[in-house]
Amino acid sequence: xxxxxxxxxxxxxxGNDFPSLVDVSMKVEEGEFVLVTGPSGCGKxxxxxxxxxxxxxxxxxxxxxxxxxxxxxxxxxPVSEIATRAGLVFQDPENQLFTLxxxxxxxxxxxxxxxxxxxxxxxxxxxxxxxxxxxxxHRAPFELSGGQQQRAxxxxxxxxxxxxxxxxxxxxxxxxxxxxxxFELIYSLKKELGITVVLVEHRLDMVAALASRVVVLDGGRVxxxxxxxxVLSNKVLERIGVGAPAATRLCMRLRxxxxxxxxxxxxxxxxxxxxxxxxxxxxGRDRG
Amino acid sequence: xxxxxGFRFRRGESFIHRSDPRAKFLLSFAFMxxxxxxxxxxxxxxxxxxxxxxxxxxxxxxxWIRSLKGLVPLIALIFAAQVLVSWSWVSALTYSVxxxxxTSTMSWFLLxxxxxxxxxxxxxxxxxxxxxxxxxxxIRFVPVISYEFQSVYxxxxxxxxxxxxxxxxxxxxxxxxIIVPVFIETIRRTYEIADAMEVRAFGAKPKRTRxxxxxxRPSDWAISLVAVLLLLGxxxxxxxxAKVPWINA
Amino acid sequence: xxxxxxxxxxFSYGRGVDALRGVSLRIESGERVAIMGENGAGKTTxxxxxxxxxxxxxxxxxxxxxxxxxxxVAQISRKVGMVFQKxxxxxxxxxxxxxIAFGLRNFGFKDxxxxxxxxxxxxxxxKYRGKSPFSLSGGEKKRLAIASVMAxxxxxxxxxxxxxxxxxxxxxxxxxxxxxxxxxxKTVVMVTHDVDFAAETCERAVLLSKGVxxxxxxxxxxxxxxxLMGRASLLQPSMARLLELLGVDKPAPGLLGIGEVEKLxxxxxxx
Numbered sequence: 001x002x003x004x005x006x007x008x009x010x011x012x013x014x015g016n017d018f019p020s021l022v023d024v025s026m027k028v029e030e031g032e033f034v035l036v037t038g039p040s041g042c043g044k045x046x047x048x049x050x051x052x053x054x055x056x057x058x059x060x061x062x063x064x065x066x067x068x069x070x071x072x073x074x075x076x077x078p079v080s081e082i083a084t085r086a087g088l089v090f091q092d093p094e095n096q097l098f099t100l101x102x103x104x105x106x107x108x109x110x111x112x113x114x115x116x117x118x119x120x121x122x123x124x125x126x127x128x129x130x131x132x133x134x135x136x137x138h139r140a141p142f143e144l145s146g147g148q149q150q151r152a153x154x155x156x157x158x159x160x161x162x163x164x165x166x167x168x169x170x171x172x173x174x175x176x177x178x179x180x181x182x183f184e185l186i187y188s189l190k191k192e193l194g195i196t197v198v199l200v201e202h203r204l205d206m207v208a209a210l211a212s213r214v215v216v217l218d219g220g221r222v223x224x225x226x227x228x229x230x231v232l233s234n235k236v237l238e239r240i241g242v243g244a245p246a247a248t249r250l251c252m253r254l255r256x257x258x259x260x261x262x263x264x265x266x267x268x269x270x271x272x273x274x275x276x277x278x279x280x281x282x283x284g285r286d287r288g
Numbered sequence: 289x290x291x292x293x294g295f296r297f298r299r300g301e302s303f304i305h306r307s308d309p310r311a312k313f314l315l316s317f318a319f320m321x322x323x324x325x326x327x328x329x330x331x332x333x334x335x336x337x338x339x340x341x342x343x344x345x346x347x348x349x350x351x352w353i354r355s356l357k358g359l360v361p362l363i364a365l366i367f368a369a370q371v372l373v374s375w376s377w378v379s380a381l382t383y384s385v386x387x388x389x390x391t392s393t394m395s396w397f398l399l400x401x402x403x404x405x406x407x408x409x410x411x412x413x414x415x416x417x418x419x420x421x422x423x424x425x426x427i428r429f430v431p432v433i434s435y436e437f438q439s440v441y442x443x444x445x446x447x448x449x450x451x452x453x454x455x456x457x458x459x460x461x462x463x464x465x466i467i468v469p470v471f472i473e474t475i476r477r478t479y480e481i482a483d484a485m486e487v488r489a490f491g492a493k494p495k496r497t498r499x500x501x502x503x504x505r506p507s508d509w510a511i512s513l514v515a516v517l518l519l520l521g522x523x524x525x526x527x528x529x530a531k532v533p534w535i536n537a
Numbered sequence: 538x539x540x541x542x543x544x545x546x547x548f549s550y551g552r553g554v555d556a557l558r559g560v561s562l563r564i565e566s567g568e569r570v571a572i573m574g575e576n577g578a579g580k581t582t583x584x585x586x587x588x589x590x591x592x593x594x595x596x597x598x599x600x601x602x603x604x605x606x607x608x609x610v611a612q613i614s615r616k617v618g619m620v621f622q623k624x625x626x627x628x629x630x631x632x633x634x635x636x637i638a639f640g641l642r643n644f645g646f647k648d649x650x651x652x653x654x655x656x657x658x659x660x661x662x663x664k665y666r667g668k669s670p671f672s673l674s675g676g677e678k679k680r681l682a683i684a685s686v687m688a689x690x691x692x693x694x695x696x697x698x699x700x701x702x703x704x705x706x707x708x709x710x711x712x713x714x715x716x717x718x719x720x721x722x723k724t725v726v727m728v729t730h731d732v733d734f735a736a737e738t739c740e741r742a743v744l745l746s747k748g749v750x751x752x753x754x755x756x757x758x759x760x761x762x763x764x765l766m767g768r769a770s771l772l773q774p775s776m777a778r779l780l781e782l783l784g785v786d787k788p789a790p791g792l793l794g795i796g797e798v799e800k801l802x803x804x805x806x807x808x
Contacts, residue, residue, distance in 0.1 A: 249795055277806050446590065
């Protein structure tokens with residue numbers, strides 16, 4: 001059963017003249033790490049909301065096509081039921097933490113599912129362990145750094161035991177080092193827990209190497225979908241205002257000058273490619 | 289803003305922090321009833337001293353003092369009004385102390401009681417969970433929104449807005465550039481919070497379960513018993529006209 | 538012309554934690570400075586000291602040799618304008634035009650409409666003149682926020698996290714806009730985590746960590762020091778890291794952009 005199957009989805013918010021998503025189709029297989037990107041206003045957030053049924057249940061509008069989560073149409077299931085299969089983590093951690101302690105926040109979801117106390121405790125222990133904040137259990141949100149807050153928000157979603165997790169620009173408010181460590185955490189959740197991941201992000205330099213596939217949206221449409229190397233080296237990106245990783249862009253420019261380079265997705269890969277081209281000549285200015 | 293500091297929860301492990309909110313509420317209520325019922329300086333000072341002992345146990349005297357500083361204008365007003373009305377320093381002092389004693393009852397209760405536990409105790413005394421949860425959320429987001437207010441105020445001050453200048457009407461109108469952005473931002477925030485609650489299945493089942501349940505310990509029953517006795521005593525003295533030295537004689 | 542100087546400036550929000558612990562630095566007229574560091578390092582606190590929104594708890598901040606303690610926020614902001622992180626935090630007017638006029642009226646300008654026209658043209662927002670500020674795109678909102686400050690022509694512009702929520706083409710546009718402001722002789726001081734944007738727009742970087750200045754130098758020098766960057770929770774720009782992997786220890790000034798690195802490699806490889 002596919003974790004996610006979007007079929008010709010078109011969605012127009014009530015009161016808008018033009019659709020936010022136009023004929024979007026994409027499939028996500030089990031165990032994939034799909035990176036979704038695009039310029040601002042491309043429909044990323046609306047798409048995320050449709051993956052868990054917030055669109056159309058909480059945001060009325062005209063919806064054509066369908067989104068299936070593990071075979072069930074989001075149109076036919078309430079958000080609370082989808083929530084036990086697909087979890088969504090938002091941008092701003094502050095608005096995802098409602099109580100005055102990490103423990104109570106992580107327990108919030110399982111409490112809503114009316115699980116027995118022992119089961120709730122078990123899920124809380126497991127979730128805060130998985131995101132490595134067991135020591136912050138009794139802290140209040142305002143006592144935590146942004147990175148820690150976002151980990152707490154992820155734990156609170158993990159406690160719903162979803163097997164698909166969607167992250168909507170989870171590091172928008174974090175500094176680079178915290179962002180990097182959060183991406184590493186997301187990657188480890190995929191590897192260790194076998195969770196399927198959809199990550200919406202525009203800091204491509206940091207995440208390109210983690211993804212198994214990249215989907216690019218523009219104007220509510222899917223314009224590219226495929227292998228990270230191929231997608232990120234595509235010239236279309238620059239035209240629609242998406243910043244491919246700097247290392248990729250550099251190598252593509254060198255390729256245009258006639259150098260035989262493969263498209264890299266990380267600085268390390270780029271260095272290897274360039275060293276091949278230089279063939280032993282040093283770039284250092286200080287050499288004797 | 290400073291006055292509010294003395295009412296905002298600080299986590300702690302003291303005896304008073306660990307006591308049940310219901311027991312603490314009863315005790316706090318008893319102190320308040322006594323401070324309102326008996327206007328006698330010696331007695332009010334005694335009540336204040338007891339509450340200071342509680343604050344000391346919870347290690348939150350500093351926060352209490354800070355809020356007291358914020359209340360100084362109000363206390364001065366009460367003092368001055370009493371001097372004018374009764375021409376008595378003792379009476380003015382008594383009423384000022386009474387004001388401090390009454391506000392302190394709320395201060396130590398809120399300083400040592402987590403809003404989460406407060407919400408939980410409301411739920412356990414029979415309030416619907418929606419209402420108790422709304423209560424917890426309100427306390428959680430008040431500081432967030434007040435911070436928001438400060439940022440907007442700073443932004444507009446940087447654009448030359450000066451609230452202190454102008455006539456009364458002009459000054460009121462000057463709040464528009466502050467209120468509008470805060471209002472819009474709060475609405476946006478509300479949507480985001482609602483989304484985050486939905487994806488965690490809020491409202492999925494008619495009755496939520498709870499991870500933490502408050503349990504009254506023997507010491508909590510003891511506190512409650514003392515509080516009830518104090519309340520009964522207060523009611524008795526008020527109704528019987530009996531005069532007891534130190535309290536109302 | 539305006540000079541901004543912090544002399545052993547300390548700041549505390551109370552509760553015993555010092556947000557700034559003895560910061561000393563001087564920003565000359567016309568400089569382009571990036572203030573960088575981890576979340577909570579005190580960056581925003583520092584720029585708020587520069588326009589008087591906060592006064593140092595110890596030490597001094599001088600704007601044109603006058604202590605900010607002796608001036609009102611409005612007086613200082615007239616010379617040192619500040620743009621906040623979220624444009625939505627300051628929009629309240631019904632039209633873009635009115636939004637720009639707000640500051641001008643507060644400062645008592647007589648030629649409001651002329652200045653509004655100039656600001657609209659400068660930020661390429663003429664066609665939105667009568668539209669609601671909230672109907673603009675993220676990039677346009679940012680430019681409007683900046684234009685509504687530049688309208689009264691302060692000598693320096695403080696800008697907090699200009700690139701948050703901006704995509705690549707918006708950033709390119711914003712960088713050009715800030716360069717234009719700088720070319721008019723204005724000082725530009727930005728708080729940012731965005732190393733690529735800072736490298737593109739600034740010549741000097743000040744690194745803060747836990748309320749202390751841990752680095753203050755030409756931006757390419759700071760960015761080629763991985764250890765120093767790490768202490769401020771920053772990652773080196775990709776090009777700086779790449780050059781390191783390729784064996785270049787001290788990149789020449791300006792050698793941070795893709796274009797420059799491309800030329801260097803192409804030139805060397807052909808030889």
